[in-house]
Amino acid sequence: MAxxxxxxxxxxxxxxxxxxxxxxxxxxxxxxxxPVVALLVGLAAFSLFLLTQGKSxxxxxxxxxxxxxxxxxxxxxxxSRTAPLLFAALCVALPARLGLVVIGGExxxxxxxVAAGALASVLMGAPGLIGLPLMALGGALIGGxxxxxxxxxxYYRGVNETIASLLMAYIAIALMNHLxxxxxxxxxxxxxxxxxxxxxxxxxxxMPGLDVHWGLALGILACILSWVLIExxxxxFAARIAGGNVRAAQVQGLPVGWLxxxxxxxxxxxxxxxxxxxxxxxxxxxxxxxxxxxGYTGILIAFLARHNPLAIIPVAILLAxxxxxxxxxxxxxxxxxxxxxxxxxxxxxxxxxxxTFYGRLKIFAPxxxxxx
Amino acid sequence: MExxxxxxxxxxxxxxxGAIRVSTPFLFVSLGEVLTERSGRINxxxxxxxxxxxxxxxxxxxxxxxxxxxxxxxxxxxxxxxLIHGLICSLPRVNDIAIGIAMMLLGMGLAFYFxxxxxxxxxxxxxxISLGGWSQLPQLRAALEVxxxxxxxxxxxxxxxxxxRATRVGLLIRVVGDSTDAARAMGLRPAVIRxxxxxxxxxxxxxxxxxxxxxxxGSWNEGxxxxxxxxxxxxVIFARWNPIACFWAAILFGGAGALGPALQSVGVSxxxxxxxxxxxxxxLGVLIATSSPTRAMIGAPGELSITK
Numbered sequence: 001m002a003x004x005x006x007x008x009x010x011x012x013x014x015x016x017x018x019x020x021x022x023x024x025x026x027x028x029x030x031x032x033x034x035p036v037v038a039l040l041v042g043l044a045a046f047s048l049f050l051l052t053q054g055k056s057x058x059x060x061x062x063x064x065x066x067x068x069x070x071x072x073x074x075x076x077x078x079x080s081r082t083a084p085l086l087f088a089a090l091c092v093a094l095p096a097r098l099g100l101v102v103i104g105g106e107x108x109x110x111x112x113x114v115a116a117g118a119l120a121s122v123l124m125g126a127p128g129l130i131g132l133p134l135m136a137l138g139g140a141l142i143g144g145x146x147x148x149x150x151x152x153x154x155y156y157r158g159v160n161e162t163i164a165s166l167l168m169a170y171i172a173i174a175l176m177n178h179l180x181x182x183x184x185x186x187x188x189x190x191x192x193x194x195x196x197x198x199x200x201x202x203x204x205x206x207m208p209g210l211d212v213h214w215g216l217a218l219g220i221l222a223c224i225l226s227w228v229l230i231e232x233x234x235x236x237f238a239a240r241i242a243g244g245n246v247r248a249a250q251v252q253g254l255p256v257g258w259l260x261x262x263x264x265x266x267x268x269x270x271x272x273x274x275x276x277x278x279x280x281x282x283x284x285x286x287x288x289x290x291x292x293x294x295g296y297t298g299i300l301i302a303f304l305a306r307h308n309p310l311a312i313i314p315v316a317i318l319l320a321x322x323x324x325x326x327x328x329x330x331x332x333x334x335x336x337x338x339x340x341x342x343x344x345x346x347x348x349x350x351x352x353x354x355x356t357f358y359g360r361l362k363i364f365a366p367x368x369x370x371x372x
Numbered sequence: 373m374e375x376x377x378x379x380x381x382x383x384x385x386x387x388x389x390g391a392i393r394v395s396t397p398f399l400f401v402s403l404g405e406v407l408t409e410r411s412g413r414i415n416x417x418x419x420x421x422x423x424x425x426x427x428x429x430x431x432x433x434x435x436x437x438x439x440x441x442x443x444x445x446x447x448x449x450x451x452x453x454x455l456i457h458g459l460i461c462s463l464p465r466v467n468d469i470a471i472g473i474a475m476m477l478l479g480m481g482l483a484f485y486f487x488x489x490x491x492x493x494x495x496x497x498x499x500x501i502s503l504g505g506w507s508q509l510p511q512l513r514a515a516l517e518v519x520x521x522x523x524x525x526x527x528x529x530x531x532x533x534x535x536x537r538a539t540r541v542g543l544l545i546r547v548v549g550d551s552t553d554a555a556r557a558m559g560l561r562p563a564v565i566r567x568x569x570x571x572x573x574x575x576x577x578x579x580x581x582x583x584x585x586x587x588x589x590g591s592w593n594e595g596x597x598x599x600x601x602x603x604x605x606x607x608v609i610f611a612r613w614n615p616i617a618c619f620w621a622a623i624l625f626g627g628a629g630a631l632g633p634a635l636q637s638v639g640v641s642x643x644x645x646x647x648x649x650x651x652x653x654x655x656l657g658v659l660i661a662t663s664s665p666t667r668a669m670i671g672a673p674g675e676l677s678i679t680k
Binding site for chain 2: 157158159162164166171296300303337340344345346349352355358
C-alpha cells in the first residue's frame with residue numbers, strides 16, 4: 001500500500017526508481033543513517049560516562065578534535081595511525097563476507113612485522129627496490145598463511161574461527177617474543193629487545209609533501225581493490241552467497257572451500273602488510289611495539305563500516321584520530337590511558353545493537369515515500 | 373630432613389601445584405560458560421568479565437579489608453556484565469558472538485580505567501588450606517596449599533552437574549538451550565531464561581577474576597589475564613558442556629599453564645616464551661581434535677550458534 005504524504009501528492013516519479021526518488025533515497029540511506037546514528041549514540045553514552053566521572057564531554061571532544069583533526073600536524077599524526085588500521089580492518093571485513101568472524105588480525109600483524117624485520121637483516125646490502133618488495137611479500141605471506149590457516153581449520157575441521165583466530169594471536173605474540181628475544185635479537189638492543197635496525201635503503205620514506213608514510217596510500221588502495229573484489233567480481237558475489245547460506249552455495253557448485261581459504265588468506269596478507277609497514281616505516285626494527293592493539297581496533301572499524309571496504313577508510317581515519325589524541329586527552333583531563341578503550345567499547349556495543357533496526361524503521365521503507 | 377629432588381620430580385611437583393593454582397579461574401569461567409551455553413547462547417565476553425572481576429575484587433578487598441567482600445563484589449559485577457550481554461542478545465537479529473567481543477573490549481577498558489588507582493595498594497589475600505601436612509617434602513607441601521575457592525569450584529561443578537540432571541531449573545535451561553520452539557510450546561520465555569543464565573554465568577567468571585587478583589598471582593595489574601577467559605570458552609567445548617568434565621579440563625589447562633614457570637623454577641630458561649604459549653597451543657589442539665566439519669558435536673545444546 002502506497003502511503004503518500006500530503007505535500008508530496010502530485011510529485012512526479014523520479015527516474016531512479018519506479019517509486020520515485022524519495023523512495024530510492026529512503027532505501028539507500030538506511031545503510032548510512034543507522035551506523036552514523038549508532039556511532040553518535042555510542043559517543044553520547046560515553047559522554048554520560050564522562051559526566052559520572054566529573055569530566056566534561058565537551059572538553060573531551062574539543063581535545064580530540066584539536067589533537068586528531070585540528071591542525072596539519074595532528075592530521076599527519078592521525079593519518080600515520082590510519083595505515084595499519086585500514087589493513088587490520090580488511091582482515092576482519094573480507095572473511096566477514098563469508099559470514100566468518102575473524103578477530104585475530106593482531107597475530108598476523110605481529111608475525112608480518114617479524115618476517116619483515118628478519119628479511120631485512122638478511123637483505124642488509126640489497127637495494128631498496130629489491131629488498132622492500134621482498135620484505136612486503138614476506139610479511140604478506142606469513143600473515144596470509146596465519147589467517148588462511150584459521151580459514152582452513154574452519155573449512156576442513158569445523159573449528160570455530162573466532163576462538164581459533166584469537167588463540168593464534170596469543171601464540172603469534174609468544175612466537176614474536178621468542179624470536180625477538182632469542183634467535184633474531186640484535187645484541188646491541190639492550191633495553192628493548194629488537195631485530196637488527198633496518199638499513200637506510202630498506203626504510204620506507206614519507207609520501208612527497210606529507211609527513212605520512214606510503215602505507216596510507218597502499219592501505220587505501222587495498223580498500224578500493226577489496227571493494228572491487230567484493231562488489232564487482234564473481235568471486236565476491238560467490239562469497240556473499242556462501243556467507244548467506246553455505247549449503248545453497250555448495251548445491252550451486254560454488255567452491256566454498258577455496259573461497260574461505262582465499263578470503264581469509266587475503267585478509268591475513270593485508271594484516272601482514274600492516275606489520276611490514278610498522279617495521280619499515282615506523283619502528284625501524286621488529287620488536288614488542290608491534291603488538292599495540294591495531295588488530296583489535298580493526299575489529300571495531302570493520303563492524304562500524306559494516307564490512308564495506310570503502311566505508312572502512314573514513315571510519316579508520318576517525319578512530320585513528322581518537323587514538324592520536326589519547327595522549328593529550330590523558331594529560332589535559334587527567335584521564336587514564338584506558339579511556340579510549342572505554343570509548344571504543346561503548347561505540348562497539350551501540351553499533352551492534354543497531355543491527356536490530358535494519359528493515360524495521362518505517363522512515364527507511366520505500367513504500368512510505370512512494371509516489372508512484 | 374631435607375632430600376634433594378631430581379629435576380624431573382621437582383618439575384612434576386611444580387606442575388601439580390601449578391595445575392591446582394592456575395586451574396581455578398579456568399574452572400570458574402568454564403562453569404559460567406557451561407551455564408550460559410546450555411541455555412543456547414555463547415558469551416565470548418567472559419575474558420572481559422574475568423578482568424573486570426579481578427579489578428573489582430581487588431579494589432573492594434582493599435577498601436573493606438575483607439577478601440570475601442571482594443569475591444562477592446566481583447560476582448555481582450560479573451552478573452551485571454552477563455545481564456547486559458543477555459539483554460542485548462535478546463533483541464532480534466543481534467549476533468551473540470559479536471556482542472561478546474564488544475563486551476570483552478568494554479570489560480577490559482572499564483577495568484583498566486577504574487583499576488588505575490589500585491595497581492599500587494596491597495589487598496588482603498584469600499585464605500588457603502594446607503593439604504600437604506603429611507608430606508616431608510617442602511615442595512609438595514607448598515604445592516598442596518589449596519585455596520578455598522578451588523574447593524568451592526569443585527563443589528559448584530558437582531552442584532551444577534546435579535542441577536542439570538535432576539532439578540527443574542536445570543531442565544528448563546536445557547530445554548531452552550536445545551530448542552527454542554519446544555520451549556515456547558511449553559509456555560517458557562527463552563529470552564528471559566537465557567538472560568538469567570548468562571547473568572549467573574557472568575557471576576562465575578567474576579569470581580574467577582577475583583581469584584586471579586586476590587590469590588594467584590595475587591595482585592591487580594593490566595596484564596592479569598592473558599586469555600584465560602577465552603581459553604575457558606574453548607575448554608567448555610572440549611568438556612562437552614559437562615560441569616564435571618570442566619573440572620578435569622581445567623586441571624589439564626592449569627597444568628599446561630604451569631609448564632613454563634615450572635621449567636623456569638629448575639633453571640630451564642631456553643625457549644621460555646614458547647612454553648608460555650603451551651596453554652594456547654593445547655587449547656587450539658583440543659579444539660581441532662574435538663571439532664568436526666560434518667556432524668554436530670555430541671552433547672552440544674541445539675540452539676548454540678557456534679555448533680550450528
